[in-house]
Amino acid sequence: MTQQSIGKIVYYESTPSFGQVTSYLNPGEDVRPGELLKIQNEEDKWLIGRVLEATEINPYEEPEHTNLRHLMGLQSQSMSEGLPRKFRVAFLDILEEAEVDGQNVNLHEPHSLAKVGSPIFRVDTEMFTDVLNLMPPDQEKDGLSIGYAAGNQAAKVILDPEKILPRHTLIVGGTGTGKSYCRGVLMEEIRKLNLPQINIDIHAEYNKATEELGGIVLVPGQSLTVPLSSLTEPEILGLIPKLTELQEDIFKAAYTDLRRRGIQFDLQELLTAIDEAGERSGGAGRTMHLITRRVETLRSVRIIGDGINWKDTLSKYLIVNIDCRKLGYVELQAIAGAIARDIIRLRDVDSPQIPPLILSIDEAHMFIPNTADASSSYVIRETIRMGRHKGIGLILMTQNPNDIDRSSIKLTNTRLIFSIEQDQLESLKGVFADAPKDIINKLPKFEVGTCLLTGSRDSIRHSTIVKIRKRKTTHGGVTPKMLETKR
Ligand SMILES: Nc1ncnc2c1ncn2[C@@H]1O[C@H](COP(=O)(O)OP(=O)(O)O)[C@@H](O)[C@H]1O
Ligand SMILES: [Mg+2]
Structure with missing residues (x-):
């Protein structure tokens, strides 16, 4: 079946340019922020664009017309389709150029100018996967299947673990925006790949999921101690x-x-x-x-004791969740510091004692603050810096990017950025990769569970908006109700 075009490139203001184009949208067609579209520039040459913004041009509703009709008590016809001066346009930035050679599609940096009048189409899921450098759906069992492109459930977002995990992941966003839930999704996916994960769980949100996935919950001072x-x-x-x-x-x-x-x-x-x-x-x-x-x-001090044998523990359990909810700040620092030091030592490059693993830290701003006053700060920073070479992948989560060490978050490669207040956006500069301003500015209004996914050209080639999938395990981060609904 040949695909229907949804509009065509028009000459509008200073577009088309190498970076941006404007597309007229056929009546009834709609686009979403961040959606990928393709422009047929020549028979076998395409340009791939990303929707930045769209607008309806409708001079029938210029304020003086609307006012006049209001005063005269006249009905407006401007909502109906097919009015000659009413139409919608979408503004796109150009991401890639695609050359089709039989069955093969070669993507490269764009250097052709879009032709005015070229038809524009929605991209299929295959093109979506290729343009973002994701794993194809038939390899889902080997990838991190975290959700789908916002607004299009068919476009699955499956990340390549080898490209993503060793280079650290940042999950950031305001409270209640879906960070912990998303970490839970990653927990399921990493478990699926049989890769061990140690989780510093400050709010005891993952105890249930850990048990459901066959892991072990350790409680500092009871089942987990660190040697002096x-x-x-x-x-x-x-x-x-x-x-x-x-x-x-x-x-x-x-x-x-x-x-x-x-x-x-x-x-x-x-x-x-x-x-x-x-x-x-x-x-x-x-x-x-x-x-x-x-x-x-x-x-x-209850957390001081004989320590834990990580080699044994990790050979028996693929998830070790450390339930830290009863620890004070100082003990928390000591536990996190000791664990990080232990695993760095055990991942000795010449004779590693434990397999490659994921270390995940919630409320990461407490451990690597932008001031130097957390005692675990040095070792966690070292883990971030050396992790990649040692097979230790970090997942850092924070709702306070203003308070976290900037250079550490810059060392993360993959970022899942959930809804965040405008005043925190400033400190995230440098983690947005190629996300355009129009999309970054929409971040404060992102729905719960929707994030901006960014990476580098060889991991997630272009920033994209992702709806995180539903959990299979129980999410433990539900806020208790303050008011009883029963009277
Ligand atoms: N992807 C999602 N799908 C469905 N519900 C979600 C999703 N993400 C978050 N939620 C809901 O929002 C609530 C808050 O999410 P949570 O991850 O705990 O927030 P926080 O960012 O504070 O860690 C969850 O309890 C869950 O009900
Ligand atoms: Mg949380």
């Missing part, structure tokens, strides 16, 4: 009552000593090292007594 020696100096200092400057110096000397010896130390060994450092620096009896008392409080 896997914590850094600021992490340990954060867990004990404040020390004086002198006490802190002694503590630091002891800590450096233990690190230099390169041993796994426990609390007793730390206390011995503190005694030795105290002796060396001539710390008075009372100083030493106080510092010992303070450091001994580590005994009651």
Whole structure:
């Protein structure tokens, strides 16, 4: 069946240009923001455009006409079709040029100027997949099937895991816009590929889904502890009552000593090292007594213990969800820092002890703030920086892009940007890839579950609007109702 054209390229204002065209739309045809359309420029040469904006030109409803009819009590006919001066036009940016050679379609950067009068068509799902560099529907079982092009359920968005996961993913948007739900979809898809994932779950939103997918939920302080020696100096200092400057110096000397010896130390060994450092620096009896008392409080810190054997755990479970809802800020930092350090060490390039994996962090602005005051910040940044080479893919989620370290979010390659307030858009500069201003400006009004998907030319070639698919597992992020509906 030959496809019907939906309109044609017109000469309008300064278009067509190399970058933009204007299309007249046949009566009754409508387009959506971000929709892909193709322009037949020559017999076997096409230009692929993306809808930026559209407008109805309708001089029958210029205010003075509308006013006049209103005053005279006349009915307007301007809503009817087929009026000679009423029509719709769509504005498109040109993304690709496609040359058709028999069955093959070669895509390359556009360098032809669209011809005025060329017919314009909707793209089929095959062209949609090719233009965005997605996986074709017949390979869905090997890809990350996250949803479909907004407004077109037939155009499935299936991401290539090899291109996406190692290069980190950012999920950003205001509260209640669909970030956690989307992470849940990714959790199902990553599970389908048998790739292990560790999830720092601050609100315990994924416990149910984890169980449904055969994973394990660990609770810090109960089923998950970290060894004292896997914590850094600021992490340990954060867990004990404040020390004086002198006490802190002694503590630091002891800590450096233990690190230099390169041993796994426990609390007793730390206390011995503190005694030795105290002796060396001539710390008075009372100083030493106080510092010992303070450091001994580590005994009651519930997250400190024997640690976890990641090799065993990851050989048994493909999802490890860490239910952090009962942790305070400092403990949260210590847990996240220790886990990140452990997996970096275990993914040693020469002899990795654990398989490649995904580490996902909710409320990422708490761990990598744009100020340097989170103790886990350094190691999480390192994980982002080295992850790609070590087979550790990060998924970072945040509703506060203003508060997150800019250089870290720039190191993410794939971004799923949900509805976000205008004032947060500024800090997302640099993550929009080739998304045009017209579409970025629509972000504050995106529906729940709809996002702007951006990447790089070799991952997601062009930014596109995606409706995230329905979950198969239970979404645990439902906000409790404050008012009972029952009286
Ligand atoms: N893709 C989606 N399809 C259907 N419902 C969704 C979708 N995304 C979000 N929702 C609904 O919106 C609610 C809030 O989404 P959630 O992901 O928890 O928001 P947040 O961005 O705060 O993490 C969910 O409880 C769910 O009901
Ligand atoms: Mg959430």
